[in-house]
Amino acid sequence: METNTKNTGLALVVGGSSGIGSATAQLLLDRGYQVHIIGRDSERLLKASAQMPAVITHQADAGDPEALVQVAAGLGAIDILVVTAGGAEGMGPFADLDLAALRRAFDAKFWAQVVTVQAVLPYLAPAASITVVGAITARSAMPGTAGLAAVNAAVEALVRPLAVELAPRRVNAVSPGFVDTPWWSGIPEPSRVAYFEQAAAALPARQIAGPEQIAEAIAFVATNRNVTGTVIETDGGARLVTI
Numbered sequence: 001m002e003t004n005t006k007n008t009g010l011a012l013v014v015g016g017s018s019g020i021g022s023a024t025a026q027l028l029l030d031r032g033y034q035v036h037i038i039g040r041d042s043e044r045l046l047k048a049s050a051q052m053p054a055v056i057t058h059q060a061d062a063g064d065p066e067a068l069v070q071v072a073a074g075l076g077a078i079d080i081l082v083v084t085a086g087g088a089e090g091m092g093p094f095a096d097l098d099l100a101a102l103r104r105a106f107d108a109k110f111w112a113q114v115v116t117v118q119a120v121l122p123y124l125a126p127a128a129s130i131t132v133v134g135a136i137t138a139r140s141a142m143p144g145t146a147g148l149a150a151v152n153a154a155v156e157a158l159v160r161p162l163a164v165e166l167a168p169r170r171v172n173a174v175s176p177g178f179v180d181t182p183w184w185s186g187i188p189e190p191s192r193v194a195y196f197e198q199a200a201a202a203l204p205a206r207q208i209a210g211p212e213q214i215a216e217a218i219a220f221v222a223t224n225r226n227v228t229g230t231v232i233e234t235d236g237g238a239r240l241v242t243i
């Protein structure tokens with residue numbers, strides 16, 4: 001672990017109470033940032049706080065601009081904004097795809113991320129970075145993922161125009177593949193384990209990623225002054241093969 005003395009910046013991770021967001025919060029803490037996280041569920045926030053005592057938790061919904069402003073206005077200039085919030089709906093064969101669920105998927109991820117970035121914008125430091133999290137479904141061709149592809153492509157399409165429009169603030173996305181987080185908790189454990197084994201065997205990287213591996217990519221784009229308008233793929237090669 002690195003010492004907590006190198007940075008004095010302030011980071012806000014929206015979706016920081018679990019999975020990729022939580023791993024990002026931990027990594028930024030390790031690098032010396034003051035880290036605030038936002039999530040909706042109080043138990044998840046308490047658990048995150050127990051695991052990361054230095055983190056400051058806030059309960060708010062990423063789809064609620066007033067709630068976000070209330071949090072952001074109390075923080076001081078934000079140097080790093082990371083938005084990992086997203087739901088788990090929108091998957092399934094297209095012929096039978098539940099379109100109401102797909103609309104909810106856009107609300108839970110695309111709109112939540114758009115609302116967050118717009119609401120927090122006035123509270124960002126002049127040289128702040130914004131990092132959103134898409135998914136490799138945006139560029140792969142896995143059957144059953146057309147809905148997720150659309151949601152994540154919409155998220156990732158924000159990055160290039162916003163990087164120019166919001167400059168000198170930097171805007172990037174990280175695009176993960178398979179990551180072992182509670183995002184998959186809707187699938188019963190035995191089926192999930194079997195699916196992960198099958199996916200890992202097919203992936204060129206021969207592994208399911210841990211959330212800390214995605215956090216490293218997020219920290220890279222969030223802190224490197226020369227990176228903007230970029231989507232970093234960290235997918236174990238998922239976009240190259242059929243799973």
Ligand SMILES: NC(=O)c1ccc[n+]([C@@H]2O[C@H](COP(=O)([O-])OP(=O)(O)OC[C@H]3O[C@@H](n4cnc5c(N)ncnc54)[C@H](OP(=O)(O)O)[C@@H]3O)[C@@H](O)[C@H]2O)c1
Nearest residue numbers: 015017018019020039040041061062085086135179181183
């Ligand atoms: N895991 C994967 O394999 C994978 C692959 C590709 C992309 N991704 C993307 O990576 C992102 C993070 O996923 P994850 O795997 O880390 O999932 P996760 O473990 O379920 O974590 C999601 C986090 O976001 C928070 N959140 C969700 N909606 C929110 C909202 N409206 N307002 C505030 N907080 C909200 C959740 O807390 P509350 O529910 O308590 O609010 C939780 O802290 C998602 O956008 C997902 O689509 C994941």
